[in-house]
Amino acid sequence: MDFGFTDDQRDIQRTARDLLSERAKPERVREHAESGRSDSELWRELCELGWPGIAVSEEYGGQGLGRIELSILCEELGRSLAPVPFLASVLAATVIEHSASEAARERWLPGIASGETLGALGVAVDGTAELVVGGAEAQVIVLVEDDGTGRVLAAEEAEVEKIASIDPTRTAARVSAGDGGEALDGDVAAGVDRALVAVSSELVGVCDRALEMTVAYVKERKQFGVPVGAYQAVSHRCAQMLLETEKARSTAAFAAWTADADPERLAEAAAMAKAAASDAGREVTASAIQAHGGIGFTWEADVHWLYKRAQLDAVLLGGAGSQRARLAGILADRVRASAAA
Amino acid sequence: MDLTFSPQETAFRDELRAWLAANAPAPEPSDGGEDAHYAWRRDWQRRLYDAGWAAPAWPTEYGGRGASLTESAIYFEEIGRARVPMAANVLGLLLGGPTLMVWGTPEQKERYLPPILSGEEIWCQGFSEPDAGSDLASLKTRAVKDGDDWVVTGQKVWTSGAQYSKWCMLVARSDSEAAKHKGLTYFLMDMEQDAVQVRPLRQITGEAEFNELFIEEARIPDANIVGGVGNGWKVALTTLMNERAGLGFALQIRLRQLLDDLIAKAAERGMLERYGDALAELHVRCESIRLLAWKGLTDVERYGQPGPEGSLVKWLWSDTNQRLTQLAVDIVGAEALTSGESWSYELLRARGNTIEGGTTEVLKNIIAERVLGLPRLKVAA
Numbered sequence: 001m002d003f004g005f006t007d008d009q010r011d012i013q014r015t016a017r018d019l020l021s022e023r024a025k026p027e028r029v030r031e032h033a034e035s036g037r038s039d040s041e042l043w044r045e046l047c048e049l050g051w052p053g054i055a056v057s058e059e060y061g062g063q064g065l066g067r068i069e070l071s072i073l074c075e076e077l078g079r080s081l082a083p084v085p086f087l088a089s090v091l092a093a094t095v096i097e098h099s100a101s102e103a104a105r106e107r108w109l110p111g112i113a114s115g116e117t118l119g120a121l122g123v124a125v126d127g128t129a130e131l132v133v134g135g136a137e138a139q140v141i142v143l144v145e146d147d148g149t150g151r152v153l154a155a156e157e158a159e160v161e162k163i164a165s166i167d168p169t170r171t172a173a174r175v176s177a178g179d180g181g182e183a184l185d186g187d188v189a190a191g192v193d194r195a196l197v198a199v200s201s202e203l204v205g206v207c208d209r210a211l212e213m214t215v216a217y218v219k220e221r222k223q224f225g226v227p228v229g230a231y232q233a234v235s236h237r238c239a240q241m242l243l244e245t246e247k248a249r250s251t252a253a254f255a256a257w258t259a260d261a262d263p264e265r266l267a268e269a270a271a272m273a274k275a276a277a278s279d280a281g282r283e284v285t286a287s288a289i290q291a292h293g294g295i296g297f298t299w300e301a302d303v304h305w306l307y308k309r310a311q312l313d314a315v316l317l318g319g320a321g322s323q324r325a326r327l328a329g330i331l332a333d334r335v336r337a338s339a340a341a
Numbered sequence: 342m343d344l345t346f347s348p349q350e351t352a353f354r355d356e357l358r359a360w361l362a363a364n365a366p367a368p369e370p371s372d373g374g375e376d377a378h379y380a381w382r383r384d385w386q387r388r389l390y391d392a393g394w395a396a397p398a399w400p401t402e403y404g405g406r407g408a409s410l411t412e413s414a415i416y417f418e419e420i421g422r423a424r425v426p427m428a429a430n431v432l433g434l435l436l437g438g439p440t441l442m443v444w445g446t447p448e449q450k451e452r453y454l455p456p457i458l459s460g461e462e463i464w465c466q467g468f469s470e471p472d473a474g475s476d477l478a479s480l481k482t483r484a485v486k487d488g489d490d491w492v493v494t495g496q497k498v499w500t501s502g503a504q505y506s507k508w509c510m511l512v513a514r515s516d517s518e519a520a521k522h523k524g525l526t527y528f529l530m531d532m533e534q535d536a537v538q539v540r541p542l543r544q545i546t547g548e549a550e551f552n553e554l555f556i557e558e559a560r561i562p563d564a565n566i567v568g569g570v571g572n573g574w575k576v577a578l579t580t581l582m583n584e585r586a587g588l589g590f591a592l593q594i595r596l597r598q599l600l601d602d603l604i605a606k607a608a609e610r611g612m613l614e615r616y617g618d619a620l621a622e623l624h625v626r627c628e629s630i631r632l633l634a635w636k637g638l639t640d641v642e643r644y645g646q647p648g649p650e651g652s653l654v655k656w657l658w659s660d661t662n663q664r665l666t667q668l669a670v671d672i673v674g675a676e677a678l679t680s681g682e683s684w685s686y687e688l689l690r691a692r693g694n695t696i697e698g699g700t701t702e703v704l705k706n707i708i709a710e711r712v713l714g715l716p717r718l719k720v721a722a
């Protein structure tokens with residue numbers, strides 16, 4: 001048993017963190033969020049580094065690395081809140097690679113891997129997804145339904161209505177598929193579970209950053225002559241934030257590992273990771289605001305961007321409640337199977 | 342125990358309800374920004390004032406109705422129920438006026454109370470500072486005596502309505518030698534002077550409900566001191582005690598309305614069963630808040646002093662509003678995360694509830710120390 005990263009994975013993490021702390025500083029994120037634009041300069045740079053194709057197989061122009069490497073990048077991008085269409089694109093690529101026809105894979109994956117094509121993934125009910133992150137700028141959209149069916153469509157084949165979500169660091173849209181595009185005929189669930197892991201990892205990054213900012217703040221901020229972090233109401237809150245973050249981090253790591261090494265357990269691991277990460281994202285970022293006091297409620301303090309990102313990610317592809325419901329089903333099946341055996 | 346209203350209280354409620362039904366305010370302006378919105382609330386106050394409904398809790402000698410505590414609570418419940426806006430000068434009516442009634446000189450009462458009631462002069466509250474929030478008494482804004490005037494320099498934050506205000510309830514340090522709580526004085530500062538600059542403070546929702554005040558040698562005459570030099574902390578406590586009293590009843594109704602809307606949404610979307618437990622728990626909390634708030638009034642009426650209910654109600658209300666608006670994201674769906682929609686606004690705005698008016702952590706300290714008598718952590722003064 002070894003939870004550690006390989007040297008290569010550590011390199012990816014270090015490079016990503018260094019790059020983003022330089023190129024996605026809070027001022028820059030805020031500037032782009034306020035003007036509702038994504039950071040095209042940074043995106044070009046990430047594309048040159050091959051980030052969008054990190055987990056796409058080499059035969060479709062990607063780097064062919066694993067889900068752990070992808071999770072590392074998702075986490076770092078979550079930490080920085082970089083306003084780039086990374087997550088949406090890799091989510092779409094994941095489902096296309098696992099469940100679209102060979103023709104669709106050849107059509108879309110090389111473009112997504114190079115970053116020239118943007119993708120987005122949404123959960124639809126009767127063909128309509130109310131909020132698809134990245135949907136407004138994607139050229140290819142994948143819509144999956146609860147019953148395990150799905151379609152992949154070029155944006156012009158869908159009805160795409162741009163909406164302004166509370167998180168302006170990325171675009172969003174309401175998307176209706178109609179009969180456009182083509183039905184997914186492969187293992188949709190396998191793709192969606194891997195997508196859930198990527199979202200969970202982004203949430204881990206958001207939590208990690210919220211905790212880091214909070215700990216730094218409560219050490220500095222004094223009231224009644226002492227740093228507020230000395231009050232147990234505040235220090236225990238920080239400890240709780242760590243617990244939530246680590247619950248999410250360990251389950252997300254387990255899920256990323258199962259995706260590559262033990263796919264039989266992926267469904268359970270992905271549901272667990274997304275349930276833990278969705279709850280952690282909401283609680284940790286809300287706690288960050290609370291521990292900052294009034295300043296945490298202001299626009300300038302930047303904590304709110306983490307809260308808003310977490311709110312969207314928490315419901316993306318199904319929130320904690322629906323993941324737990326799925327888990328309960330998996331557990332019930334397991335009990336029944338072992339009783340029958 | 343009798344959990345019904347007396348005939349007199351029922352008559353009071355019915356009269357107000359009928360008046361509100363017949364005198365609904367103009368529809369909320371959809372454009373024109375904050376100024377238009379404020380003008381609308383000012384018109385509404387004028388209408389309340391003309392009918393004698395601006396501040397029923399004020400004694401009749403100051404233009405109120407001398408309403409009892411129960412009637413005053415009924416007033417706020419009805420205001421909430423009718424979904425009408427708060428009067429423009431809510432801080433003057435709820436905080437400034439009552440503070441002057443306790444501490445003001447006869448001249449001050451005569452000068453300031455009538456225009457508060459009519460809404461001609463708007464009031465704001467200059468208490469919190471960037472470095473003095475939970476520890477309010479550590480505030481640093483300085484007041485230095487100069488002839489018959491005081492010269493005031495410092496910075497205030499979270500002053501809502503400052504851009505529309507004529508008067509600011511300002512607490513400043515008039516004696517830097519004295520102990521923390523003893524060196525403070527409560528002033529009424531004229532906002533219409535160049536020495537006072539107002540800058541909007543943008544918040545998580547994107548709007549600027551509040552302001553920062555930059556005060557650079559503002560002049561305040563001796564006559565504008567309330568409650569005497571060095572007595573500012575006691576006067577400020579009177580203001581703060583009034584902060585929660587009435588508004589709580591309106592907020593409690595607002596919470597109820599949000600919950601009813603959410604339950605209706607859940608029914609519409611076929612989610613009543615799935616979220617039944619969570620919704621029922623919110624219902625229990627809403628009812629507890631209502632009942633605790635009323636029970637708090639009984640304490641005051643019977644024993645002459647408030648019990649712990651005020652702090653408990655604020656704590657429970659803020660926590661419940663956050664839970665409710667978070668649950669709405671799961672039930673209502675995308676609309677609750679779409680900017681400009683009312684559910685997403687409620688979600689973001691609710692984050693402030695556990696901070697404004699004293700953070701939940703500080704409220705718990707107060708309950709532990711003053712209600713339960715637990716020992717207090719010794720910290721530097």
Ligand SMILES: Cc1cc2nc3c(=O)[nH]c(=O)nc-3n(C[C@H](O)[C@H](O)[C@H](O)COP(=O)(O)OP(=O)(O)OC[C@H]3O[C@@H](n4cnc5c(N)ncnc54)[C@H](O)[C@@H]3O)c2cc1C
Nearest residue numbers: 228231233290291293294468469474475499693697700702
């Ligand atoms: C929406 C909103 C509206 C407001 N409106 C007004 C207004 O109208 N008028 C006004 O004067 N002010 C107003 N305020 C300011 C508000 O009163 C302060 O923000 C609040 O008292 C907290 O102070 P602070 O922001 O300095 O946070 P801090 O005091 O710095 O608190 C930081 C963290 O430390 C914790 N903490 C601090 N001291 C202790 C302690 N002793 N024990 C345990 N934990 C502690 C806090 O709970 C918080 O989590 C408003 C604030 C907000 C967010």
